[in-house]
Amino acid sequence: MTFVFLLLLILRIKFILMENQNQSESGTKHIIQSLLVNIAIAVAKGFAAFMTGSGAMLAETIHSTADCANQLLLLLGVKQAKKDADDEHPFGYGKSVYFWSFMVAMLLFSIGGMFSIYEGVHKYNNPEPVHNIGWAIGIILFSIVMEGYAMISNIVEIRKRKKLISFFRYLHVTKDSDLIIIFGENAAAVLGLFLALIALLVSHYTGDSRYDAIGSLCIGIVLIAVAIFLASEVKSLLIGESADPEILEIIHEIAKAENNITEVLNCRTVQQGLGEVLVCIKIKIVPDLTTQDISLLINAFENELRTKRPEVKWLYIEPDFQEWKTI
Template sequence: MSANSEGSTKAIFYALGANGGIALAKFGAAIFTASGAMLAEAIHSTADCINQVFLLVGLKEAKRAPDASHPMGYGRVVYFWAMMVALLLFFLGGAFSVLEGVERLKHPEPLKNPMVALVVLGISVALEAFSLYGAMLEIRKIAGGKSFFRWFRETRQSELMVVAGEDIAALAGLAVAFVAVVLSVVTGNPVWDAIGSIVVGILLMAVAFFVIREVKAMITGESAAPEVNEAIRKHIESHPHVDHVINLITLQWGEQLMIAVQAKMQRQGSDQALIAAINEVEESIQAEWPQAKWCFFEPDVDNTTD
């Protein structure tokens, strides 16, 4: 297991453990308090648990060996499961919360035992913060000093991106639910609880939208991260057998990487010497980037420099 995969798995288990406990507590509180915002949060936490199971399934399936039907392996299957998670977050988490809130607006019910809801929400905040802390620890190890927003836009680790997005949405949702319950208690108006459920749903759908957009780009086919692309180019051009790179294409394949290089080579004494030089360059690339499982090298003439 690679370091990146191990880090993602740790973050997923942090989230699964936290959300499992949170979901049980929220369902109990929703029954005791008749809170729509609390029920929406309970459904959200349940959806998160299912999501984390999906991500674990994706990571396991991605490790299947290549076969005749999938000669480049199954690495990109993690993107499919990440998309499933985002859709589940949108519909089961977000849309359900909005519908529940609308129903509560039509048929408002006073809260019962609101202190139970507030205590559960407080505990949930602590557990969710623990999950987010675990995810952020793993992100810092690979972010290379990038801001979280930049890492989110540029990362090719869909599973870790999804976990972080879920945790942030969950913490924001808990804050909204807490405020909604407090306002319902202070004002004696259960409409605030219904509004809280709707706001939580809109928040979850917004986060799901951003996750879907990023995962869509991965499924379509994205290059390696910009800094990796640039490092590969510099590495190739620093090789004594290479004059310069004409074109470089990288394609992220789950955890693995495909590299296609078109380069002008230094003059070699024979065809055999040219082949040996190309093999040497490819070996040096794969030694520097072990995730580069496929490396295709084409020597060519750059007419633009002649």
């Protein structure tokens, strides 16, 4: 029955993937890839936990199951972010993906991290022998290969997007919350699997199952640390973070090349979602321009900026003749 359910779910996911095959910028491809991997791994880990009675393997099973739920939430967030703007949400629903990314971090903290710590404490106080360790080792190695493949795919995608900045700097400044969440989950999973493998081996060769419980505790700590990092990064985007600094550089370049603009008095950018940016600009223009001249000037500015940075979805330009200071 379980395998029938998994087959139907995988077919449904493949249908979603077909719907999005021409929308690679939406970020769903790497989410679906990680979801498929985690479904297989969760089933395998659950079987290993049942066969061995290992607390570390049970913690890993819950971790992978939570990851599956997390990736479904990310898909929901990406889908909601594509909704058109309306009267109630004039700037669209782009930040939905940030909300669901934050929820994923919270679930990783609570379901993944806290449960693993609880299981570790419980198994440490009530140790049970670990048996059939061969099943666990085989499935852990299988999971490491699968999770490692997913993590490497994430790294390849990050390297494509990060341009000239360093890898770790990109993790901090990127607006692609979905990709960072998936990478964080996969990296935590790989580290957790190595911890589970070490805990099982030490427990087996020493005959002390408390080492298995310690492994579960360590996995929980890793998950909580990753969840706190991800929540902190997504919180900044959810509150309202400035867009790519490159946009501001392009704005100044356009203004400098226009003879009728003497200065960019002020500029504010806000990341509204995946590939959606709000820009507000106040420019100082030469005096004696007619209303029509100003209108043509602003239209030309907008067209050039949107041509160079199509993600600028909302753009407001205010002309002025005098200096303007931020209060």
